[in-house]
Amino acid sequence: MTNNKKRQRVPHHPTSTLYSADTSRSESSLKLCRLTSNSSFNDNSTADVILRLYVDSSSPFVWDSTAEDEVQIYLHSDLLHRSKYFAALLSDRWQNPVSNINGINSDNDKKFIRLNFDVSSPTPSSISDHMTVLQLLYTDDFSSVINSVTVALDLLPVALKLLFEDCVKACVKFIEAVPWTEEEEKRVIEIIPLIREEQSRELLSRLYAPDDSCEEMLNGLIMSAIHNHPNTASVKAFVAKLLREFASRESARRVLERAFEESLKVVKESLEEYSSPDFRGDTCETEAIQRLNLHTAMTNGRHLVWLVERMIELRVADSAVKEWIEQAEFTVNLQRTFRDDAWRNIVPGLPSVVMRCTCKLANGVAGGTILATRQVRMKLVKDWLPVLIVCKDNVSPLVPSQKALYLDLEETFLRIISTLPMSDAQELLQQCLSFSTKNLEDCPHLIRAFNTWFRRATQPSLTGDHC
Missing domain, CATH: 3.30.710.10 (Potassium Channel Kv1.1; Chain A)
Incomplete structure (x- = not known):
């Protein structure tokens, strides 16, 4: 053929x-x-x-x-x-x-x-x-x-x-x-x-790897970035990039929430020990323990700031806000700590670190990055406003960076208050009088907030028109 x-x-x-x-x-x-x-x-x-x-x-x-x-x-x-x-x-x-x-x-x-x-x-x-x-x-x-x-x-x-x-x-x-x-x-x-x-x-x-390997890897990277690596800044930037580009937002959410809870727990326990009567006194051993507690709180507070930044960036900070408003004992310990003078020469930046966390979460709520319920918005201001007031009253003199931070948080709290029912806003605005200064030009945010409340309070009700 x-x-x-x-x-x-x-x-x-x-x-x-x-x-x-x-x-x-x-x-x-x-x-x-x-x-x-x-x-x-x-x-x-x-x-x-x-x-x-x-x-x-x-x-x-x-x-x-x-x-x-x-x-x-x-x-x-x-x-x-x-x-x-x-x-x-x-x-x-x-x-x-x-x-x-x-x-x-x-x-x-x-x-x-x-x-x-x-x-x-x-x-x-x-x-x-x-x-x-x-x-x-x-x-x-x-x-x-x-x-x-x-x-x-x-x-x-x-x-x-x-x-x-x-x-x-x-x-x-x-x-x-x-x-x-x-x-x-x-x-x-x-x-x-x-x-x-x-x-x-x-x-x-x-x-191929086991189902939970990606989350374990991310958690290990985050822990290394915030705890173990000597070149912290560059490693944190690298891990932040990995988190931004990671395919599963839910996995990133779970890992960040886990790290947030762990760091917050350490900060809370350190401040609780510092505020405890068991660690009061003038002995060298007591002073060493108190210094260690404050430094531990300061270090892990910085970790919290970085973790909150990542969570807000990925729009997965909902749980962090809810966790942040369930800290009644923590906020009391913070107020007790900042009314004391001992921390000033040990960790002078501690109030700013804590307030930066609060400010970033509050900005996320006020800006709509974090969609919080009325109850969450109310409690965020109600629980953390006293801490802000104590920080302003007891951190003196304020350096420019601290002054800008506290002013930013004041404005953000007032914006959140404007989203609340009139009765809730009335209660909280009266606590914000400490935002005022001798120079009224320094507190236009407070004047604007009260003017908004009075304008709403005096306008005719629409209830009758909709009946």
């Missing part, structure tokens, strides 16, 4: 090497070592099998390519046994080499087993890849050819198809041991289902 496909016959020389469109792979194949002294790849003088590789043009996976679509190779049946596919195909024919899959033929009066193999697959180098794997039947020196992830991924499907176990192991071993590009990783994921479970175990462990 006439075959209209273009045919290329590999030169029949004992020293002939792999036919391939891939020049680099052809060069590396020159390093192959023979398994036997009498068998060379594509040696027609000793071969007993002729294998025709061809591309089926009717296959839906044929690429348009300039590569040859057919090639004929001389092989040796004893080495083809390394491939379980060929071993099974030829197992009942070794005793009768004249018989063959496609009829009886001869070549220069020598009898050959003739085989056809369709190499159609969704790659433009199918014939080249098959030729390489076939040549690897003649060697144990796989490293000479399998020297990149791309080569290993090209050859692995062919080795799997031919059930060439040694080649499969060599490809998988190489892929396991080296880094991958993103595109190579996609190819690894695609080919894993074709590999036996025991062979793919290492690849799977590299690609």
Whole structure:
């Protein structure tokens, strides 16, 4: 029968090497070592099998390519046994080499087993890849050819198809041991289902992690950034970027809430111990304990500020606000601490740290980044307004940064008060009189808040119109 496909016959020389469109792979194949002294790849003088590789043009996976679509190779049946596919195909024919899959033929009066193999697959180098794997039947020196992830991924499907176990192991071993590009990783994921479970175990462990691993990793990074790493500022900036770009906001929320609760707990316990009568006195030991408590509160307070910033940035600070308003004992301890003078020479920045947390959460509520209920808004101002007043009255003189912080928090509290029912606003506004100063030009926010309340209180009711 006439075959209209273009045919290329590999030169029949004992020293002939792999036919391939891939020049680099052809060069590396020159390093192959023979398994036997009498068998060379594509040696027609000793071969007993002729294998025709061809591309089926009717296959839906044929690429348009300039590569040859057919090639004929001389092989040796004893080495083809390394491939379980060929071993099974030829197992009942070794005793009768004249018989063959496609009829009886001869070549220069020598009898050959003739085989056809369709190499159609969704790659433009199918014939080249098959030729390489076939040549690897003649060697144990796989490293000479399998020297990149791309080569290993090209050859692995062919080795799997031919059930060439040694080649499969060599490809998988190489892929396991080296880094991958993103595109190579996609190819690894695609080919894993074709590999036996025991062979793919290492690849799977590299690609997939337990369900909670991402959150554990994020938590570890946050803990390292705020507690352990000496270059805190740059590490915090890096972790903040990871959190912004993390795919699951809910996972980031859970991790940040967990870290927030842990840091808040430490601050609360430190202030509670500092305020406790058990740690009052003038002994050196008591003073050392008090210093340690204040420094611990200060350090973890800074962590809280950073965590609140991340939560607001990701718009996941709802729970943090609710936690912040359930701190009646904590706010009492803060007021007691700031009325004392001992902290001034130990942690002079502690009031600012605590108020910065409150200010950031309050700004999130006032700006709509955190959508809080009326009860939450009310309690946020009611519980933390006394702490702000104590800070202003007992931190003197105010440095410019502290003055700006407290003024910002005053304005934010007044904005939140404007969102509350008139009766609640009336109660809270009277507590804000401490915001006033001798110079009325310094407190326009307070004047504006009272004017708003009186304007609303004196306007005609709309109830009758809507009846």
